[in-house]
Amino acid sequence: MSLTLNRPDLLRAQNFIDARWRDGLDGRVLAVSDPALDLDFARVPDSGAADARAAVDAAFAAGPAWRALAPRERSRLLRHWHDLIMANQEDLARLISREQGKPLAEGRGEVAYAASYVEWFAEEAVRMHGDQIPSPSPRRRMLAVKEPVGVVAAITPWNFPAAMIARKIAPALAAGCTVVAKPAEDTPLTSLALIKLLEEAGLPHGVVNLVTASRGRAAEVVDEWLADPRVRKITFTGSTPVGKHLARESAGTLKRLSLELGGNAPFIVFEDADLDAAVEGLMAAKFRNGGQTCVCPNRVYVHDRVHDAFVGRLCARVAALRVGPASDPASQIGPMINGRAVDKIERHVQDAQARGARVMVGGDRVRDEDRPGPNYFAPTVLVDVDGTMACTVEETFGPVVPVTRFRDETAVVALANDTPFGLAAYFYSRDPARIRRVSDALESGIVGVNAGAIASESAPFGGIKDSGYGREGSRQGLEDYLQFKYVCEDV
Numbered sequence: 001m002s003l004t005l006n007r008p009d010l011l012r013a014q015n016f017i018d019a020r021w022r023d024g025l026d027g028r029v030l031a032v033s034d035p036a037l038d039l040d041f042a043r044v045p046d047s048g049a050a051d052a053r054a055a056v057d058a059a060f061a062a063g064p065a066w067r068a069l070a071p072r073e074r075s076r077l078l079r080h081w082h083d084l085i086m087a088n089q090e091d092l093a094r095l096i097s098r099e100q101g102k103p104l105a106e107g108r109g110e111v112a113y114a115a116s117y118v119e120w121f122a123e124e125a126v127r128m129h130g131d132q133i134p135s136p137s138p139r140r141r142m143l144a145v146k147e148p149v150g151v152v153a154a155i156t157p158w159n160f161p162a163a164m165i166a167r168k169i170a171p172a173l174a175a176g177c178t179v180v181a182k183p184a185e186d187t188p189l190t191s192l193a194l195i196k197l198l199e200e201a202g203l204p205h206g207v208v209n210l211v212t213a214s215r216g217r218a219a220e221v222v223d224e225w226l227a228d229p230r231v232r233k234i235t236f237t238g239s240t241p242v243g244k245h246l247a248r249e250s251a252g253t254l255k256r257l258s259l260e261l262g263g264n265a266p267f268i269v270f271e272d273a274d275l276d277a278a279v280e281g282l283m284a285a286k287f288r289n290g291g292q293t294c295v296c297p298n299r300v301y302v303h304d305r306v307h308d309a310f311v312g313r314l315c316a317r318v319a320a321l322r323v324g325p326a327s328d329p330a331s332q333i334g335p336m337i338n339g340r341a342v343d344k345i346e347r348h349v350q351d352a353q354a355r356g357a358r359v360m361v362g363g364d365r366v367r368d369e370d371r372p373g374p375n376y377f378a379p380t381v382l383v384d385v386d387g388t389m390a391c392t393v394e395e396t397f398g399p400v401v402p403v404t405r406f407r408d409e410t411a412v413v414a415l416a417n418d419t420p421f422g423l424a425a426y427f428y429s430r431d432p433a434r435i436r437r438v439s440d441a442l443e444s445g446i447v448g449v450n451a452g453a454i455a456s457e458s459a460p461f462g463g464i465k466d467s468g469y470g471r472e473g474s475r476q477g478l479e480d481y482l483q484f485k486y487v488c489e490d491v
């Protein structure tokens with residue numbers, strides 16, 4: 001896909017530190033590749049510890065003035081940023097599609113989704129109420145005052161290059177925190193463009209700083225932030241092993257942490273479900289971003305009585321999905337992010353087949369003249385899946401639907417909960433008593449009941465167990481950037 005932008009200056013190739021666009025201090029570069037063709041098309045700095053330190057120097061110095069600004073002023077900046085994001089929706093969508101591979105329509109949707117968080121936190125910035133505590137003595141006034149936590153380090157994944165960074169930077173700014181950020185190595189361009197728009201919105205010097213780095217040097221950058229006592233919070237979205245590493249390594253300086261980690265979402269179709277609605281919900285939840293979303297259903301349990309009817313309808317829908325590059329407006333499933341991702345998907349499908357699962361649709365890589373790159377995988381439905389298979393134990397992060405038959409509500413809820421993860425869970429049923437019972441019993445930060453599209457800027461997004469802690473979006477998403485100070489005034 002050609003990368004023609006209405007605003008070519010949104011394609012940035014430098015870090016942003018202390019309100020200046022700068023090369024990395026040691027001059028190393030990171031190539032950005034197009035997942036549709038696996039070809040490099042841009043370069044950004046491959047930053048190291050010195051760049052990371054310079055970013056914290058700037059954020060720390062900018063902190064006092066930023067937190068002293070009236071919340072209404074911070075809100076205005078965020079509102080302006082929101083408006084610029086939406087005014088440049090098409091360019092941002094092109095950048096997302098080019099570096100991440102999602103179809104252009106989904107890229108546009110992601111830009112609007114990212115902007116919705118910025119708008120939400122622009123509104124929340126002026127609603128950070130503390131508490132006045134009933135005092136035991138008339139001389140005494142007792143207050144619980146909310147304060148920004150300080151410098152926040154934001155580390156983001158590749159699958160939503162605009163939304164993940166927007167929903168970290170926006171609440172941090174609303175709360176009065178300053179930010180250092182590192183986007184994923186696969187998708188640095190969208191975040192750089194967002195920072196360019198934030199600069200245009202009137203961002204004061206040093207309030208947000210962003211450095212890019214390769215996978216090999218990500219740890220060097222982040223280790224610098226982990227060790228620096230001036231960084232008071234880490235907000236991370238990505239894999240569980242890296243999240244646990246951050247939790248361990250931040251203990252030395254006791255930083256606050258928000259960890260949005262991996263999932264293994266169950267999707268249960270009970271015998272009383274509206275089957276058409278359940279198929280619709282599964283298609284929406286599973287195939288968002290080609291299955292590369294942390295809340296994508298990873299295990300589908302269908303009651304024995306409706307199994308064959310459900311699978312028949314599902315297979316018809318999945319077989320009709322169009323796989324292709326983001327540049328083709330008809331594409332519904334783009335390339336996977338890189339070769340490692342496709343290898344994992346292929347391994348899961350082959351392992352399931354070897355253990356007795358049957359492929360009903362898809363099952364293989366796709367490569368032909370319309371899809372010449374190596375990163376396409378056919379949307380796939382597997383049946384006769386059981387809990388020994390890798391695709392039910394690990395997050396596949398691809399367009400594969402593994403279906404398991406069940407007969408008993410208690411047993412299927414136990415199966416759904418039989419995972420170290422707990423990010424999202426879905427079920428379809430029309431029985432009100434069952435709806436209450438099952439949503440109470442599911443061990444998950446998010447439960448979709450007769451709903452496949454669940455994310456919203458106004459709702460708390462986040463997990464439990466190995467899926468992490470902390471929430472993004474909503475009122476709760478702002479609290480994560482604030483700390484209480486108890487003030488006791490005796491007069």
Ligand SMILES: NC(=O)c1ccc[n+]([C@@H]2O[C@H](COP(=O)([O-])OP(=O)(O)OC[C@H]3O[C@@H](n4cnc5c(N)ncnc54)[C@H](O)[C@@H]3O)[C@@H](O)[C@H]2O)c1
Pocket residue numbers: 155156157158159182183184185214215218219222223237238239240242243245259260261262263293294395397423463
């Ligand atoms: N819970 C959520 O909201 C959510 C959202 C998106 C993705 N995810 C999860 O993210 C995973 C996919 O992303 P990924 O494979 O790119 O994750 P990842 O953990 O490898 O990478 C995420 C970020 O961490 C950085 N990183 C990698 N190694 C690091 C290290 N040693 N020290 C510090 N930083 C390091 C990367 O450069 C990137 O910026 C999936 O498991 C998915 O479920 C979760």
Ligand SMILES: N[C@@H](CC=O)C(=O)O
Pocket residue numbers: 159160163292293294295455461
């Ligand atoms: N962007 C996703 C999160 C994980 O991939 C969402 O907000 O639903």
